[in-house]
Amino acid sequence: MSAYSKADMPKSTPENPMDPREELPHHLPAMRAFAISLTRNMAAADDLVQDAIVKAWSSFDKFEPGTNMRAWLFTILRNTFYSGVRKRRRDMPDPDGVHTASLFEKPAHDGRLAMNDFMVAFNQLSPVHREVLILVGASGFSYEEAAEMTGVAVGTVKSRASRARLRLAELLKLDEGEELVGSDPSTMAVMSRSAVRAA
Amino acid sequence: MLGRMSDKKDKPALRNTIEENLRKVYQEMMDEEVPDRFKQLLAQLKEAQNAPADDGGEGVK
Numbered sequence: 167m168s169a170y171s172k173a174d175m176p177k178s179t180p181e182n183p184m185d186p187r188e189e190l191p192h193h194l195p196a197m198r199a200f201a202i203s204l205t206r207n208m209a210a211a212d213d214l215v216q217d218a219i220v221k222a223w224s225s226f227d228k229f230e231p232g233t234n235m236r237a238w239l240f241t242i243l244r245n246t247f248y249s250g251v252r253k254r255r256r257d258m259p260d261p262d263g264v265h266t267a268s269l270f271e272k273p274a275h276d277g278r279l280a281m282n283d284f285m286v287a288f289n290q291l292s293p294v295h296r297e298v299l300i301l302v303g304a305s306g307f308s309y310e311e312a313a314e315m316t317g318v319a320v321g322t323v324k325s326r327a328s329r330a331r332l333r334l335a336e337l338l339k340l341d342e343g344e345e346l347v348g349s350d351p352s353t354m355a356v357m358s359r360s361a362v363r364a365a
Numbered sequence: 366m367l368g369r370m371s372d373k374k375d376k377p378a379l380r381n382t383i384e385e386n387l388r389k390v391y392q393e394m395m396d397e398e399v400p401d402r403f404k405q406l407l408a409q410l411k412e413a414q415n416a417p418a419d420d421g422g423e424g425v426k
Binding site: 187190191194195196198199202203212215216219220223284285288299300303304305331334335340 | 379380387394407
């Protein structure tokens, strides 16, 4: 329609607030990441994201502009996940429970922690533990935000996060007095660069 | 090997290790390309919103 398709693309800025729905695409990658960590299954994750988008879309009048949209969307997504688990058993890992680990294939030469080992261990956690680690450990939400999103007390979030980390450490055998792998930043950088993504 | 289980604490070093890994994993998932179905879904929702009386979904493109 327009020769200036890029230039006059509407932008949501604080000075020029638009329909908050315009901001939704910006949060899609994070919603998918959260959904994958909950479902451990790409196809189920995308179905979950789709359901959450539809719900969010029809509830946008309840969204308060200026508040954290990602937290709001994550809350809808997790509520959809938990109600979906009850109805449809959405929380089914792929065969071998390691599908998502294939995203992070990397040979574990020299015995260091590899991303796929980490994912296999992570996927053995309970949904509640996966959730709390993604919210406060990876997404950067505060304990207070995570408490509000998950509908529990701040202290509960803290103890869940602590227990989830310990469980993960057990699964990864990081508790045997060996050198902790991730304590070397250059190692982590190399691991990240060399992570192979399966299509 | 499991002898020190009862001594375990949520130590800062352990916590940092795990959080670094979590952030890496999360970033990898974030970097996955968003499938087209979501662009289509948002376009459909937008059309339905612009033509609320028409529930047939035949919006003008």
